[in-house]
Amino acid sequence: MAPSFEEKTEGKSSSRSSDVEVVEVSGVRQDDDRLLAKLGYKGEFKREFSLIETIAFAYAIMGVIGGVSSTFSFVLVAGGHVGMVWGWIIPCCFVMTIALCLAELASSMPTSAGLYYFSAKLAPAEYSALASWITGWANITGQVTLVCSIDYTVAQEIVTALIVGTDGRVTLGTGPTYGILLALLLVHGLICSCGTRLLARLNLLYGALNFCTTIAVIAIFFVHSKKTDVSAHQAFTMYENSTGWQNNAWAFCLSFLASMWTLTGDDSAAHVSEETAGAARNAPIAIISSVSLTAITGWIILISASFATASVSDILASPLPMPFGQLLLDAMGKKGMLAVWSLILTVLFMAGAAQCVDASRVVYAFARDNALPGSRYWKRVNRHTQTPVNATWLVVILAGLCGLVGFSSTALTSLAGASTIGLYISYATPIFLRITSGRDKLKPGPFSLGRYAVPLGAVAVSWVAFITVVLMFPGGNNPTAISMNYAVVFIAGVLVLAGIWWVIDARKWFKGPVPNIGKVDSY
Template sequence: MEDEKKSDVSVTATTTPVAAPTNAENLSSLKHADDARLAELGYRSEFKREFSLIETVAFAFSIMGVVASVSSTLSFGLVSGGHVGWVFGWLIPCLFVIPIAMCLAELTSSMPTSAGLYYFSAKLAPARHAALASWVTGWANITGQVALICSIDFTCAQMIVTAISVNSDGETNLSSAATYGILWAILISHGFVCSAATSVLARLNLAYVVINIGTTVAAIVALLVGAGDSKVSTRDAFTLFENNTGWANNGWAFLLSFTAPMWTLTGYDSAAHISEEVAGAARAAPIAILVGVGGTAALGWLLLIATSFSVTSIPALLESELPLPMGQVFLDVLGKRGMLAIWSFIIVVQYVTGAAQVVDASRTVFAFSRDDALPGSKWWRQINKSTRTPVNAVWLSVILSGIIGLFGFSEAALSSMAGAAVIGLYTSYATPILMRITSGHAVFVPGPFSLGRWATPVGTIAVAWVAFIVVLLMFPTASTVTAEEMNYSVVLIMAVFIFASLSWVLSARRWFKGPVRTVDDSNEK
């Protein structure tokens, strides 16, 4: 009996429930796993992992600023097809961007590091070409990142100029020089905001996404309700085509409307670039990419459909003297007070989008400098001891964007900057995807999110689309152009390409070996 009692006690003791881990303990364990995975990739953890899943999704969504981006780029569809240019000129590219987002989500899930795209290229390219693939991808990505900051903040400046013009009933129309001054003011303010600690940036993004989605929904409802009985018919809203490009071929003219969604749907690789600041990055980052792209594509299409129903005369809208035609749409539908009310929120959304892009670009600059790829890398890879963020990289991104802003004195400023951003970014997207489905197919190790057997067909579609869109965006928006109307995106892209190529041939090929390990292997467990 005594033995049986002892036995009973023993069983009771071993079956006593153990206290479940607290949320803090789970989070700490998750962050430790993230840092361990980062060490496996070759890098020492230097950031605080303050972004949660929801904050990472909010960041990826905010960087595309749907309502502000549509308002900035309405002119592309307006000229290249009118109603059809808006509705189908948005829908068709979005369907092809989704495969690209899926491929980047898979790559980020496998290798969650701020180095992102150029790291993917280095690891998936043939060993003898790894450094070159990394070099090309990194420079293309940084070019696109910086050009995107400038194009976002330039259109934010144009929005402010539009608001001033409407508020003064057209009596005050600021010059290009004044717009450039506003651009610098926005850029400098972004420099201060984006130098903040990661925890601050993460929390701000929750507010950002609420303003972004709320303003988009409000704009859709306002346009449909405000237009009342004056809306065009459903047939006209979806099928009325007007070619105002000067190109004789209507099909080619329609293709030029693709610039708007391609510019809007950029920057979603940001989830990869902040992955060293994300808890559970291998899962959170790919989710953020897919949700951000899908949500932006869907809401943008709905907004453009509402716009198409609201615009009764394409020729009248073309004659508007406002810098951004979307401002005229809101003015016609909502009147002066209504337009200024919703326009003020759109300006806030665009400002927030620019801030998110500065964060994204600075992490790319930091990572590329960490691998000694940029001139002055020792400065740009420094982490501020107080904020634990790459403050120097933030300000470099801001200054370079301000220099690119000189294109703002061209009549084709937006198309030039937008084209440069899209070409740079999508070239950097396509390169590792191409490596993934060719040389890297056998060595790729999937993360929690994987395309499996669909990787090759999806990747093939993605690469083919990028090849097509890069060529398309080098063309001017009109058939006959002057020096001021020229699409200068090719000038910016070629300038960087020539610099990077000469640097590689003359010097970098001898010392740049791709991603550099910053962890001490002897301390790894």
């Protein structure tokens, strides 16, 4: 039977509507590429990340349940119940000021170069290249060590699962754990070598699993808390210092590493802005949304964990590498713990994959401006996937080398501290320039802080200065070569070498971001 006039009309109307949507999306992407061209770069990626996928990407990198489970020992040792509850939320408030400042910069200059591009454009002309150089190397150091630290914790969570699953019959030493780390890095390298469309869709899965697992763990702990009889007064105010440091206030500050490490990745949405449709609007929304969601859900997890922890000392005495696993074991028994642990492990594995993407974009962008040894190789975009595959594998190799610190008893503290310090120094540098020399240089994008930019920026920079000092200290006094916090070695080593390179040679040829397109509008 032939379709009626109404059906034909409806079909044509539907087709026209679809055509209009395609044109609108195409128009947005053309606007993105025009803005990118004004910043000096030609669009080389497909813009496959939508707003929700960009938020999911940033939220997946933070992997809140994975981050909390990995760093649970830090808050237990440095404060017990107080460390869990207040050691998380206090830093989150300061990190939010950093996120707001970065969101403003990403809205104004949506490019994969991100932080070091911001520094170059906001610094005084004579110091533009140097500011860009320092920011770029600090960011790359943080990005690579963050990939390593995430995959190292995944390896430790696998070891924890083996211990529980075999009732302690199978325990792995540092050598096998390092082998697991290398295998994880290899898998992440393969995943991150795929095309942008697949990576964008995977992030939806990452974000959904992260959120659902978080809700499940919160529910489990609140149910278990009925058996522990931990009062609200204990859960929120009971302080226990197991660090070895005599000053309780200082010891409490060491618990901040948990939230600071989990909340690294504030800039991730900026680094995929060249793959995001409507980047000037969507990148800042993703930054603010992901940080807010991670801060809130992480705090609720730790509040529920505080109520579920009957004895901090008993949890710390557990033979498991991850004390969070012992708390789940107490709450659910062996089978239940392993089921939930496998989900947490998967969330952290996905966070590692997302972070590998983020780090590869930073390496690609820095190489695009000829700032890395062998830049001509690392800035190549694969013609099949249209992604920086070479940069991805450089990240994998460097992260594997960083993993050698795993033979130290404080490996996680060192890797988490190094990644956090490196990234937050790279965040603070353009923010500092924004509120000083760049106060009148910034051309606001769709998201602007207006008159609040300077006070928020001042708070953000002051916090980074403080937390950088805190995170370089060892977890206990009188450290040995084995228990030393090697974060300072990573950060100082890279920045000193980068500084020497700058003085001897790089200052002669590195001019900051290099336009790879014809005529560029002045910023």
